[in-house]
Amino acid sequence: MSANKRNPVLVIGLGRFGGSVARTLERMGHEVLGADTDGARVQEYAQHLTQVVEADCTDSRCLEKLGAKSFSSAVVGIGSDIEASVLAVLALSDLGVRSIWAKATNEKHGRILERTGAHHVVFPEQKMGERVARLLNERLLDFISFGDEFAIARLAAPERIVGLPLVTSECRKKFEVTVIGVKREGQDFLHAVPDTIILPGDMLVVSGRVDKLESFAALDS
Structure with missing residues (x-):
């Protein structure tokens, strides 16, 4: 698949993991919509990603406004706030996103993410x-x-x-x-x-x- 035809990806949480994933996807030719609740972090990535928004993506209504339904793939890079991580995965699942990747901090967190709707769980620190x-x-x-x-x-x-x-x-x-x-x-x-x-x-x-x-x-x- 040529670079200009690569599917757009939604990345929620632009910390070290999510930010690294988002930048790499951009370099690979994907359009990336990055979202984070931290305004300073949104400003930091504004020059590096296709689009960045300050938004709470634990709410399916917010995700719907961002057009999350049109994304076939999404990455949840939230790690420190387990509740927010799980809610974001649940909201993406409810919207029918076909490929949900999520960062987990431990095995228990990973199991919860899988049961909530994550298709792929990664343990970067481990x-x-x-x-x-x-x-x-x-x-x-x-x-x-x-x-x-x-x-x-x-x-x-x-x-x-x-x-x-x-x-x-x-x-x-x-x-x-x-x-x-x-x-x-x-x-x-x-x-x-x-x-x-x-x-x-x-x-x-x-x-x-x-x-x-x-x-x-x-x-x-």
Whole structure:
């Protein structure tokens, strides 16, 4: 889909999470209507978003006036005020918005949001905390978790497999991880195939269970 045809998105709550989502959506080519009860925050984002309004979006009548029914997607970025978060999701659900994303501060909050009508619940602080903890061991250089103990990580190639083609090192069989690709300094990303030979200094993109990824990254220890 081309950028000028991307669907408009309503973002409620322009704090750190909601504001980051809104700005990123704008850069991706979406029209974004941002809403917040804080007038100063509305002014801050006035130059960055398609439209920003000071409004209480916990009220379905207010959302209706803003044209929320015309949005197929909405993001509720309210986190600190759980009641406002839940009411905003409920109001969006009552208006028939088809894809509602909502920020949750904890598991209980998340369950309430799901039962209220949120289609997707995210835990940004929890995810970032986990990511930082994984990176602190200095073996995983980058880390993306998918929430079911499966992840993709970037790591330095263990010496044990350097000089070998992937078909010989048998990473999937021996270490229960899959090498997806290889990045070498000054070269484009290489999609890994059985004949790919791992060279000294290679950075690998690897998928698998988190514990297996960490064990694989620690092979030289």
